Amino acid sequence: MPDRPDDFQKFRANLNEEILGCGHLGIKRFFALDHQAYEPGAIGTKTKELLGLVASAVLRCDDRITYHLVRFGEEGWKRDEVIDALNVALIVGGSITIPHVRRAFASMREINGLKNS
Amino acid sequence: MPDRPDDFQKFRANLNEEILGCGHLGIKRFFALDHQAYEPGAIGTKTKELLGLVASAVLRCDDRITYHLVRFGEEGWKRDEVIDALNVALIVGGSITIPHVRRAFASMREINGLKNS
Amino acid sequence: MPDRPDDFQKFRANLNEEILGCGHLGIKRFFALDHQAYEPGAIGTKTKELLGLVASAVLRCDDRITYHLVRFGEEGWKRDEVIDALNVALIVGGSITIPHVRRAFASMREINGLKNS
């Protein structure tokens, strides 16, 4: 039911290119800041991606949940760690986040390293 | 445009089974608590389903609106009662809830007992 | 820590008078619609107040929680019914609603009919 991670990535890349080329400096700078927020600082990238996932889950945004799940493979998070983080989001955000947790599990079916083995 | 109630129910059942079997005790317990919240207590189940619908509508979650609408047939709520509850959600939540009210009306077209007769 | 129900009611009445007298027809009509949403319809006022409480709790608005709690005395809801409704809000809205549930319990200390006896 949710868009597949691959389709989402293509749509995302295509539109990001149009947005970054639209000539608005504020938007361009904000996209850069958003990118930099996950670079290593006092906290490392691996933990920051987890912060991004939980923030996206309690704010109930499927697109950003998928995005962080895709990044998790690259950062080396394991399936049970992702699930433990989703539990924090579920408890903080309540049962209204359940549909998004369901779609996160559906997305994990297609992401190497996060599949149910 | 919205997913049909039948498709949603299948997707929901399939993923819930995976989530409940994932081995995380906290998630399993929260799903149980979510279920128990609608069992008869000081307030009866019929009224609690209505509380769940209005909470889902003001939080703008189509999946949970559909879920409660499907349950309404079983609990015996009538179409005009559901509409009166949606009005409370609309006034509390404002015009940003209108798209969800529209999709609730679209879902009711396929739910016995809530169809426009 | 929360404003006491009496102080809130005075502030509310004073400002509502200014707003309704400000000459904007749209605002005046919306305040009327908000009032009418809780009048008896397909669903009775007593249940509608409960819907209003749960909607306010999941949207995390202390002022409207207090307002509905004050109305509950007039509608005859009992303390254990209010608590059962707050549980639905807590499960739907998650632990982020806990501070509001706490303030609801603090407000109930000062509302006849809802006090812990």
Added chain:
Amino acid sequence: MPDRPDDFQKFRANLNEEILGCGHLGIKRFFALDHQAYEPGAIGTKTKELLGLVASAVLRCDDRITYHLVRFGEEGWKRDEVIDALNVALIVGGSITIPHVRRAFASMREINGLKNS
């Protein structure tokens, strides 16, 4: 990936007709108030549509973003003005609004007067 503006408009018109004909006076009056909120008052319609767009974007509602974008052609807003307003929404609402900004750009591809020329 998002519904195309034309499909959305048809679904919207079809369901609005059913809702307005459902016999609930409160819902009917609220739909009227929602319409009137964008009519010329102390502030003109053109600016009000922009307020509606930004409100819809920070509340992350694709349907209402699309609706206001369609209206923009009629009101004469230009692409760079819409983008400047979306930047305000992006800064106020944060990166969680990015997926909606992306879908707004995708919708603009199909709206005369807002296309990238």
Added chain:
Amino acid sequence: MPDRPDDFQKFRANLNEEILGCGHLGIKRFFALDHQAYEPGAIGTKTKELLGLVASAVLRCDDRITYHLVRFGEEGWKRDEVIDALNVALIVGGSITIPHVRRAFASMREINGLKNS
């Protein structure tokens, strides 16, 4: 009941100084982007402040509502224009925004140019 605009401004200035001096480049840049979002672009500052007010009202943030109200005097918005914008926020955001509209009216009592004359 709400903090008075003068007290809010002092608290805001004091803490902003600490935050901007805390040495985190990302936070510093975001504060700059937030400031720049209201500078003249395809849309003028006067309209952008109005966008900021409505965004803050539907997201129900008293601090930012107060901030934009204080700025309105400088930008030359009139009381009836502010009220017309608050009506858009009220209709989009629903009755859950009423407490914030009340506090906006309370703040206007202390802001030159927006007082009820």
Added chain:
Amino acid sequence: MPDRPDDFQKFRANLNEEILGCGHLGIKRFFALDHQAYEPGAIGTKTKELLGLVASAVLRCDDRITYHLVRFGEEGWKRDEVIDALNVALIVGGSITIPHVRRAFASMREINGLKNS
């Protein structure tokens, strides 16, 4: 302007005792689940507290931000790590979170281990 951490802790403890003693099993169990969500699992407590902080910040809840800040001392997080996490919340949640970031900095002034030295 925000409540001081000490006063908040007293109010919190006093009301939690009343809520846990109110006899509603669902509420009692949810409070237990909320507590357990931060116990060591696939992810450790230290990281989970950070997840709780960011979730609370993007959901804009001062009480829970304060609560997690108080816990940080016990878990050994450093001021610059907290600030780096607040930056993620700020970028994800946008400028509407700034007032809460300000109050987080104000709270840190009174928490040993997080003070500006």
